[in-house]
Amino acid sequence: MATAKPVLCVGCTVIDFVTINESFPKEDTDRRCRDGFWQRGGNASNVSTVLRLLGADVEFFGMLSQSDGFRVLLQDLERRGIDVQHCPTTDKDPPFSSVIIVQGTGSRTIVHCNKNYPYVTWEDFSKIDLNRYGWVHFEARNANETIKMIRSVQEHNRTHNEHITISLDFETLYEQNLPMCALCDYVVFSKELANQQGWRTAQETCKELARRLESKSPCIICPWGSTGAACLDAASNGCSMVAAYSPDRIVDTLGAGDSFMAGFIYATSVMQNNLKDAVSFANRVAGHKITDYGYDHIAELQKYDKLRTG
Numbered sequence: 007m008a009t010a011k012p013v014l015c016v017g018c019t020v021i022d023f024v025t026i027n028e029s030f031p032k033e034d035t036d037r038r039c040r041d042g043f044w045q046r047g048g049n050a051s052n053v054s055t056v057l058r059l060l061g062a063d064v065e066f067f068g069m070l071s072q073s074d075g076f077r078v079l080l081q082d083l084e085r086r087g088i089d090v091q092h093c094p095t096t097d098k099d100p101p102f103s104s105v106i107i108v109q110g111t112g113s114r115t116i117v118h119c120n121k122n123y124p125y126v127t128w129e130d131f132s133k134i135d136l137n138r139y140g141w142v143h144f145e146a147r148n149a150n151e152t153i154k155m156i157r158s159v160q161e162h163n164r165t166h167n168e169h170i171t172i173s174l175d176f177e178t179l180y181e182q183n184l185p186m187c188a189l190c191d192y193v194v195f196s197k198e199l200a201n202q203q204g205w206r207t208a209q210e211t212c213k214e215l216a217r218r219l220e221s222k223s224p225c226i227i228c229p230w231g232s233t234g235a236a237c238l239d240a241a242s243n244g245c246s247m248v249a250a251y252s253p254d255r256i257v258d259t260l261g262a263g264d265s266f267m268a269g270f271i272y273a274t275s276v277m278q279n280n281l282k283d284a285v286s287f288a289n290r291v292a293g294h295k296i297t298d299y300g301y302d303h304i305a306e307l308q309k310y311d312k313l314r315t316g
């Protein structure tokens with residue numbers, strides 16, 4: 007398997023408090039739940055986890071907190087071999103999300119508590135030596151700062167005649183985050199955001215987004231739940247649908263999108279797959295993710311693949 011330079015994932019890491027029960031709690035009651043746990047969440051943080059489990063070298067870049075409660079997150083990052091050496095720190099309390107999973111219906115209710123936690127800035131980012139990386143992945147948020155960070159990578163690319171690929175995870179705030187798209191190589195655009203725009207299929211989404219970006223369109227990938235994912239090749243302008251990988255059981259869908267993202271980056275950067283094959287692998291990783299809780303079982307998928315391919 008080809009060796010690739012490390013992937014840098016820029017974004018958030020938060021604590022998730024997950025409660026699992028047969029039914030949803032009634033307001034103003036005091037009851038026990040069936041199961042629960044807390045774990046590290048945040049989109050870029052999750053993408054880092056899955057990339058690492060697939061076997062990639064990965065560094066996370068986001069705001070770390072010095073508060074006691076954050077220590078579990080740091081320990082988990084360290085245990086998994088995710089490099090955090092360039093992250094700035096704050097003494098503010100870390101953001102957290104409360105998640106309630108109802109087993110009866112499979113619903114998941116998520117409440118985010120951010121409390122104006124600071125986000126990494128271009129100034130923090132500019133201290134990193136970009137020579138280390140082959141790929142930089144961004145969450146689409148804090149557009150002004152993130153655009154400056156993306157421009158730094160482009161500038162590095164230009165002046166060092168090197169190939170740093172940029173991907174963007176675009177799931178919120180269409181108007182604010184749209185200007186980032188044209189600066190990236192790959193944009194993964196969520197179904198939720200597509201629905202907000204009134205786009206009814208994955209392929210329509212790729213085409214409409216590309217049309218809005220005109221000549222500067224990146225490769226666009228749009229995962230569409232159990233129907234699979236569409237992708238639009240920037241070079242040929244060809245748009246295709248790639249079938250989903252249907253798992254034999256659905257246990258935990260939290261983080262499926264992040265697993266898709268990591269699968270795509272891994273297949274493109276490490277396995278050197280073409281666009282469609284990379285999307286297919288991303289579907290496979292996401293499909294496998296939901297067969298169990300958390301992410302650890304994704305490493306099995308890789309072992310199985312290595313056995314099968316010799």
Ligand SMILES: *[C@@H]1O[C@H](CO)[C@@H](O)[C@H](O)[C@H]1NC(C)=O
Binds near residue numbers: 030
């Ligand atoms: C969990 O579900 C059980 C069974 O439906 C119910 O009796 C209990 O009150 C629920 N707990 C919460 C916190 O809602």
Ligand SMILES: *[C@@H]1O[C@H](CO)[C@@H](O)[C@H](O)[C@H]1NC(C)=O
Binds near residue numbers: 046048049261300
């Ligand atoms: C990240 O992964 C955790 C653990 O599976 C999950 O609880 C969370 O919903 C995922 N996504 C985000 C945005 O945190």
Ligand SMILES: *[C@@H]1O[C@H](CO)[C@@H](O)[C@H](O)[C@H]1NC(C)=O
Binds near residue numbers: 150
């Ligand atoms: C982002 O930049 C634009 C244009 O320079 C400015 O109008 C806007 O207020 C900025 N937004 C934030 C959140 O700083």
Ligand SMILES: *[C@@H]1O[C@H](CO)[C@@H](O)[C@H](O)[C@H]1NC(C)=O
Binds near residue numbers: 167172190
């Ligand atoms: C970086 O450079 C490579 C090779 O010249 C190019 O393919 C890629 O699109 C560039 N990426 C960005 C984000 O400018």
Ligand SMILES: *[C@@H]1O[C@H](CO)[C@@H](O)[C@H](O)[C@H]1NC(C)=O
Binds near residue numbers: 145147178
């Ligand atoms: C993080 O991922 C979740 C689940 O895919 C999504 O709902 C949320 O909007 C994402 N956050 C950002 C900032 O993209």
